[in-house]
Amino acid sequence: MKKLIALALALVMALALTVPALAAEEKPKMKLGTLEMLSRTEDERNSLTDEVENSEDNKFPLMQQNNIQYICYNTLSELLMALDAGYVDVVQADEPMVQYVISRNDAYAEFQAAVEHQIEYSMLFLEEDGLLCDQFSEAIKAMKDDGTLDTLAAEYIDGVIAGEDPEAVAFPTFEGADTVTVAVTGDVPPMDYVDDTGHAAGFNTAVLAEIAQRLELNIELIQVDSSARSLALSSGRADVAFWVQTILTFNKNDVPEGTVASEPYYATELCGLTLAAE
Amino acid sequence: MGFIENFQNILLSGKNAATLAAGLWMTLKISALSVIAGTLLGALLCKLRTGRFKPLRGLAALYISIARGTPVLMLLMLMYYVVFARAKVPAYIVAVTAFSLNVAAYMAEVMRTALMGVDPGEVEAARTLGLSRWQAFFHVTLPQAVVMAKPTYQSTIINLIQWTSVVGYVTITDLTRVVNNISARTMQPLFMILVGMALYLGLSYLVTGIFCLTGRKNDKKQNA
Numbered sequence: 333m334k335k336l337i338a339l340a341l342a343l344v345m346a347l348a349l350t351v352p353a354l355a356a357e358e359k360p361k362m363k364l365g366t367l368e369m370l371s372r373t374e375d376e377r378n379s380l381t382d383e384v385e386n387s388e389d390n391k392f393p394l395m396q397q398n399n400i401q402y403i404c405y406n407t408l409s410e411l412l413m414a415l416d417a418g419y420v421d422v423v424q425a426d427e428p429m430v431q432y433v434i435s436r437n438d439a440y441a442e443f444q445a446a447v448e449h450q451i452e453y454s455m456l457f458l459e460e461d462g463l464l465c466d467q468f469s470e471a472i473k474a475m476k477d478d479g480t481l482d483t484l485a486a487e488y489i490d491g492v493i494a495g496e497d498p499e500a501v502a503f504p505t506f507e508g509a510d511t512v513t514v515a516v517t518g519d520v521p522p523m524d525y526v527d528d529t530g531h532a533a534g535f536n537t538a539v540l541a542e543i544a545q546r547l548e549l550n551i552e553l554i555q556v557d558s559s560a561r562s563l564a565l566s567s568g569r570a571d572v573a574f575w576v577q578t579i580l581t582f583n584k585n586d587v588p589e590g591t592v593a594s595e596p597y598y599a600t601e602l603c604g605l606t607l608a609a610e
Numbered sequence: 611m612g613f614i615e616n617f618q619n620i621l622l623s624g625k626n627a628a629t630l631a632a633g634l635w636m637t638l639k640i641s642a643l644s645v646i647a648g649t650l651l652g653a654l655l656c657k658l659r660t661g662r663f664k665p666l667r668g669l670a671a672l673y674i675s676i677a678r679g680t681p682v683l684m685l686l687m688l689m690y691y692v693v694f695a696r697a698k699v700p701a702y703i704v705a706v707t708a709f710s711l712n713v714a715a716y717m718a719e720v721m722r723t724a725l726m727g728v729d730p731g732e733v734e735a736a737r738t739l740g741l742s743r744w745q746a747f748f749h750v751t752l753p754q755a756v757v758m759a760k761p762t763y764q765s766t767i768i769n770l771i772q773w774t775s776v777v778g779y780v781t782i783t784d785l786t787r788v789v790n791n792i793s794a795r796t797m798q799p800l801f802m803i804l805v806g807m808a809l810y811l812g813l814s815y816l817v818t819g820i821f822c823l824t825g826r827k828n829d830k831k832q833n834a
Contacts, residue, residue, distance in 0.1 A: 409799035436797035526791035567691035
């Protein structure tokens with residue numbers, strides 16, 4: 333009798349576990365690898381995605397057709413290895429990064445269904461450094477207006493993707509001027525990487541050098557782990573960190589608490605990367 | 611791209627090899643300085659842990675349990691981002707301090723275990739023969755304790771070298787960081803991981819080789 337009751341209970345539990353799971357499997361599940369965000373954990377990101385998927389305002393084709401599950405990784409290299417190993421189906425990254433990967437490794441291809449999220453590159457400051465943030469924003473606006481940002485993007489983003497290898501920018505020095513410490517990660521080419529001589533290179537540092545020139549500031553670069561950027565800011569080790577904001581209808585304030593972001597200096601969209609067909 | 615092509619394109623062309631060498635040197639520097647400072651601090655901790663003064667013995671035991679029970683990465687980040695946050699101390703010195711504090715706890719236990727392994731009867735015999743306490747320690751206890759401690763000491767050093775791979779968190783460009791930088795730029799993460807593993811393996815064989823050499827020297831001395 334005891335065995336029969338145990339068997340019945342086990343059956344009930346198995347049904348309870350499988351029926352809702354089967355019911356939920358309406359859309360195919362897609363594991364989307366993405367870079368870790370400082371402003372949101374993986375779980376928060378997934379519950380936000382669930383909200384969008386189930387809302388009537390869902391205007392993202394990928395989310396309409398698939399049940400998206402985000403899996404966060406720290407670096408682009410880790411993302412690529414996760415893709416190779418089959419832990420994720422698609423890597424979601426910004427367009428220059430996707431183009432850079434494809435240009436350097438023919439094992440990867442662009443994922444055709446665009447994710448259609450806009451992203452903007454800006455710089456992150458502590459709220460107490462708001463004045464410095466404003467100065468940076470003014471310089472960025474001026475660089476937008478006079479076309480400097482476009483010129484730099486052509487050289488340091490399009491050029492690098494096309495196979496050129498521009499030298500790491502040299503930062504100007506101003507005697508007696510303030511020194512601003514900037515945290516770079518070196519993980520996201522062509523925006524932020526370390527060249528073969530060990531110097532920080534890429535579009536971000538090129539923009540930074542131009543801002544330093546205009547504001548007459550000395551710049552000191554430190555390379556930190558991507559997840560340690562907010563710690564570097566809050567501890568005072570760094571005054572500025574590079575930041576990417578996702579521009580979504582459901583997300584207006586995409587910065588970690590206690591920080592402010594400068595005027596964006598580059599806008600692009602998120603793309604997908606997958607394994608190239610054999 | 612195949613392994614040979616990656617080897618040629620990444621390691622033989624450009625300046626990647628030189629950058630890797632610089633990273634390797636940083637790993638070696640942090641490890642070597644931490645071993646020296648950690649051994650000295652460990653010896654002091656061992657002395658306190660085995661001493662007669664009870665409060666100090668308890669304090670040493672508490673320190674050892676905390677240092678061995680917490681991840682060295684947490685200690686490193688605490689030192690860099692909190693304790694030395696506003697100080698203008700080079701990052702690698704902060705790393706050496708954190709690793710020394712951590713490894714000292716392990717060294718202290720290695721030394722204590724080795725000292726406890728020496729037969730007290732031999733020390734008593736030496737004292738009976740007229741040797742002072744220090745003479746008995748240096749001529750009877752220490753040589754035997756060193757032989758007993760050597761394998762664990764060697765393992766601790768090899769472990770330490772591997773633990774240092776987290777120093778990238780505190781802005782230091784060590785071997786792991788260089789490997790990550792090159793893999794991010796070349797988009798060949800798997801190849802670079804293998805290169806990194808080979809270099810760390812080389813370092814651990816270097817340590818093993820040094821210990822083998824010192825072992826042979828001692829054997830020769832004993833045979834002479």
